Amino acid sequence: MTVTTSSNAAEPGLASPAGPAAEGLPGAGATAPGTTAPTAPGGDGTAAHPGTATGASDAPGTVAEAPAPAVRTLTLAKTINESLRRAMREDSRVVLMGEDVGQLGGVFRVTDGLLKEFGPERVMDTPLAESGIVGTAIGLALRGYRPVVEIQFDGFTYPAFDQIVSQLAKMPSRSHGHVKLPVVLRIPFAGGIGSVEHHSESLEAYFAHTPGLKVLTPANHADAYWMLQQAIRSDDPVIFLEPKRRYWDKAELDTTAEPVPMTGARVVTTGTDCTLVAYGPMVKLCLESAAAAAEEGRSLEVVDLRSVSPLDVETVAASVRRTGRLVVVHEANTFVGLGAEIAAAVTERCFYSLEAPVLRVGGYHTPYPPARLEGQYLPNLDRVLDAVDRALAF
Amino acid sequence: MTVDSAAGAPTAPAPHSEGDLVPEDFPSVQPPGGHPDYVQLLTPEGRRVEHPGYSVDLSHDEYRSLYRDMVLTRRFDAEGTALARQGELALWASLAGQEAAQIGSGRALRADDHVFPTYREHGVAWCRGMDPLSLFGLFRGVTHGGWDPKERNFHLYTLVIGAQTLHATGYAMGVAKDGADSAVVAYFGDGATSQGDVAEAFNFASVYNAPVVFFCQNNHYAISESIEHQTRVPLFQRASGYGFPGVRVDGNDVLACLAVTKAALEHARSGGGPVLVEAVTYRMGPHTTTDDPTRYRTSAEEDEWRRKDPIDRYRTWLLDAGLADQAFCDEVDAEAEELARRVRVGVRQMPDPEPTAMFDHVHAEGHALVEEQRAGFVEYHAGFADATPATAAGSGEGR
Ligand SMILES: Cc1ncc(C[n+]2csc(CCOP(=O)(O)OP(=O)(O)O)c2C)c(N)n1
Numbered sequence: 001m002t003v004t005t006s007s008n009a010a011e012p013g014l015a016s017p018a019g020p021a022a023e024g025l026p027g028a029g030a031t032a033p034g035t036t037a038p039t040a041p042g043g044d045g046t047a048a049h050p051g052t053a054t055g056a057s058d059a060p061g062t063v064a065e066a067p068a069p070a071v072r073t074l075t076l077a078k079t080i081n082e083s084l085r086r087a088m089r090e091d092s093r094v095v096l097m098g099e100d101v102g103q104l105g106g107v108f109r110v111t112d113g114l115l116k117e118f119g120p121e122r123v124m125d126t127p128l129a130e131s132g133i134v135g136t137a138i139g140l141a142l143r144g145y146r147p148v149v150e151i152q153f154d155g156f157t158y159p160a161f162d163q164i165v166s167q168l169a170k171m172p173s174r175s176h177g178h179v180k181l182p183v184v185l186r187i188p189f190a191g192g193i194g195s196v197e198h199h200s201e202s203l204e205a206y207f208a209h210t211p212g213l214k215v216l217t218p219a220n221h222a223d224a225y226w227m228l229q230q231a232i233r234s235d236d237p238v239i240f241l242e243p244k245r246r247y248w249d250k251a252e253l254d255t256t257a258e259p260v261p262m263t264g265a266r267v268v269t270t271g272t273d274c275t276l277v278a279y280g281p282m283v284k285l286c287l288e289s290a291a292a293a294a295e296e297g298r299s300l301e302v303v304d305l306r307s308v309s310p311l312d313v314e315t316v317a318a319s320v321r322r323t324g325r326l327v328v329v330h331e332a333n334t335f336v337g338l339g340a341e342i343a344a345a346v347t348e349r350c351f352y353s354l355e356a357p358v359l360r361v362g363g364y365h366t367p368y369p370p371a372r373l374e375g376q377y378l379p380n381l382d383r384v385l386d387a388v389d390r391a392l393a394f
Numbered sequence: 395m396t397v398d399s400a401a402g403a404p405t406a407p408a409p410h411s412e413g414d415l416v417p418e419d420f421p422s423v424q425p426p427g428g429h430p431d432y433v434q435l436l437t438p439e440g441r442r443v444e445h446p447g448y449s450v451d452l453s454h455d456e457y458r459s460l461y462r463d464m465v466l467t468r469r470f471d472a473e474g475t476a477l478a479r480q481g482e483l484a485l486w487a488s489l490a491g492q493e494a495a496q497i498g499s500g501r502a503l504r505a506d507d508h509v510f511p512t513y514r515e516h517g518v519a520w521c522r523g524m525d526p527l528s529l530f531g532l533f534r535g536v537t538h539g540g541w542d543p544k545e546r547n548f549h550l551y552t553l554v555i556g557a558q559t560l561h562a563t564g565y566a567m568g569v570a571k572d573g574a575d576s577a578v579v580a581y582f583g584d585g586a587t588s589q590g591d592v593a594e595a596f597n598f599a600s601v602y603n604a605p606v607v608f609f610c611q612n613n614h615y616a617i618s619e620s621i622e623h624q625t626r627v628p629l630f631q632r633a634s635g636y637g638f639p640g641v642r643v644d645g646n647d648v649l650a651c652l653a654v655t656k657a658a659l660e661h662a663r664s665g666g667g668p669v670l671v672e673a674v675t676y677r678m679g680p681h682t683t684t685d686d687p688t689r690y691r692t693s694a695e696e697d698e699w700r701r702k703d704p705i706d707r708y709r710t711w712l713l714d715a716g717l718a719d720q721a722f723c724d725e726v727d728a729e730a731e732e733l734a735r736r737v738r739v740g741v742r743q744m745p746d747p748e749p750t751a752m753f754d755h756v757h758a759e760g761h762a763l764v765e766e767q768r769a770g771f772v773e774y775h776a777g778f779a780d781a782t783p784a785t786a787a788g789s790g791e792g793r
Contacts, residue, residue, distance in 0.1 A: 107685075155554070159590070196533065196538075364764075370538055371534075
């Protein structure tokens with residue numbers, strides 16, 4: 001499936017699909033915070049409403065905001081911020097949690113200003129405990145809330161690993177579908193920002209390997225904005241991997257545009273000689289590679305996966321049938337990485353169309369190195385073009 | 395402090411009876427007469443006060459060297475902040491304001507004791523005899539650590555909050571199994587106390603009666619989150635829930651930190667089991683050089699803590715007591731400048747690692763895939779060196 005048509009997109013702005021606790025819930029979904037006090041999301045009317053202000057200065061609804069223009073040039077971080085704001089305005093059950101997400105606005109400022117607008121009941125600075133954060137998000141989801149969790153950096157997701165893979169991913173099937181866990185974990189991921197240890201990890205394969213989780217990673221502003229809307233609206237747990245090295249990139253965002261669906265790959269540029277497949281931070285590199293290759297008369301097609309799980313293999317296979325060659329590019333080390341899955345899946349589908357083995361460009365089988373070596377570790381233009389050369393040499 | 399000498403070599407303690415969950419011999423309960431909130435031997439004004447549970451008795455040289463330790467540590471730490479601002483370091487986690495907690499506790503250690511630090515323990519490293527330069531590699535991005543923990547019994551900096559408290563506890567369990575009388579200290583912050591790992595470390599240490607001192611520097615913030623975001627209970631009181639003593643000390647008072655840590659170490663070494671020390675202090679600067687504290691705290695609060703500065707109060711006392719004179723302080727300042735210069739030059743000259751260094755030490759006994767990738771990496775980059783295009787089979791990508 002490609003995303004040029006929004007076949008499965010629920011319209012942002014409409015009420016969320018009713019979760020288990022949303023039944024009989026007047027006001028849930030579309031109540032502007034602070035205007036009315038809708039009934040408790042728990043369904044039995046006993047829980048305090050999340051929008052109830054405790055501190056007068058942080059009272060939701062006291063901030064008078066002029067409506068923002070529909071088309072603006074924003075950084076990716078600000079784009080995600082706008083997406084969160086919209087989701088929170090549209091559904092009072094959406095709550096944010098994480099370390100430093102409140103007053104600081106997150107270490108990347110992605111949640112900047114949201115505490116001010118929605119108050120501490122909906123923007124929660126949590127204790128410094130990732131297992132605790134994800135575990136309590138599960139509990140809040142069981143109670144009818146829709147928690148959006150920020151894990152501060154990729155490398156600090158691991159302390160929550162058990163809650164994510166054993167609980168968040170499995171509770172819905174364990175309950176034969178009686179339980180839905182609409183939890184989004186937002187994780188700034190991957191490298192390229194010259195940081196210290198544990199701040200540049202690529203986790204996608206761990207979570208894609210886990211049934212029950214959806215794993216998304218947007219590569220551009222519009223996707224980040226709309227995919228996050230869909231993820232928050234989704235009744236499934238979603239791991240939302242934000243390419244942190246793109247946080248400061250600026251682009252135009254149209255908040256009135258046709259929403260794009262949450263999953264499904266997209267052909268970003270068409271070409272005839274070789275397909276490059278990437279996701280998240282590597283899409284931009286592949287587009288640059290395609291532009292560089294074009295100068296040498298080579299025509300590369302670039303496919304952005306957008307969603308790592310579910311994986312839209314058919315869009316990739318269709319591209320390979322056109323070009324006959326495939327190079328998969330990701331930052332994570334290649335061994336047992338996503339590239340291996342794509343290579344196998346494409347080989348099964350289009351063995352007779354392939355002119356060359358599927359090649360991978362990725363990290364080495366080493367821990368993510370210290371910052372001064374990340375330039376050697378990360379895929380770059382030379383390495384991508386070298387792989388294309390090798391594919392074309394067959 | 396008296397320690398129950400009958401305890402002998404550390405063994406698992408006998409099951410507790412009701413009422414003796416906190417050993418009686420450790421002065422963890424705040425006694426009358428001292429500072430109502432914590433153990434203090436030196437007031438913010440630089441006045442010596444007595445405490446019935448804790449005392450220090452040092453030589454004049456030792457008193458002076460505590461001052462030197464604090465001033466030199468503050469100076470090379472400030473150089474770290476400056477180097478980060480100049481782009482020489484990716485970031486720097488400053489200990490400014492926490493010198494007394496670190497030097498006091500660090501100087502309480504014996505050579506055979508072991509330290510499991512977080513990433514801000516530059517003063518403790520100094521006390522262990524680490525070359526300060528070796529701490530900078532991680533922040534410059536040339537290494538994830540790099541030093542041999544066995545050389546100074548100073549283990550690697552740990553960036554994953556709280557993880558090292560379990561390592562310290564396990565290490566202490568090993569010390570006890572060996573019948574050795576060393577002690578182990580785990581350093582961590584107030585934020586870390588929220589982690590499951592830290593709770594598990596407390597419990598393991600208690601259950602196995604491990605000779606480990608948990609030294610928490612409560613500097614009031616975990617990045618932007620104030621201590622109220624982490625706990626409703628004074629941190630030192632946590633210990634009693636696990637069945638070991640906890641004590642709160644003025645973390646800006648180097649003498650009190652020294653005395654309390656020494657007592658805790660002796661307690662641990664002589665079979666008494668773990669102790670939690672909560673040093674109440676304050677992080678004067680940002681969390682790291684990438685942080686902006688104006689978003690979450692007031693300058694009034696910072697000013698209030700500046701008046702409790704650990705170095706100022708100690709200098710006042712040293713001079714008043716005639717233990718040092720201005721000439722001595724000037725000498726220390728000059729030495730600090732020289733150290734800062736050495737750090738500045740050393741950091742700037744720190745070479746980038748060889749690119750193939752990332753393939754080193756991934757496994758103790760080697761790994762075929764890593765070696766294959768190393769060979770492919772070398773061949774690929776050799777191709778650039780003679781400017782001939784890489785061969786089709788050469789790069790080892792993805793294999
Ligand atoms: C498991 C984990 N989660 C999050 C982080 C990001 N982080 C780095 S330092 C820090 C605050 C630590 O506060 P505290 O334990 O009080 O120590 P301090 O830095 O104040 O000395 C956070 C949240 C981390 N390093 N590790």
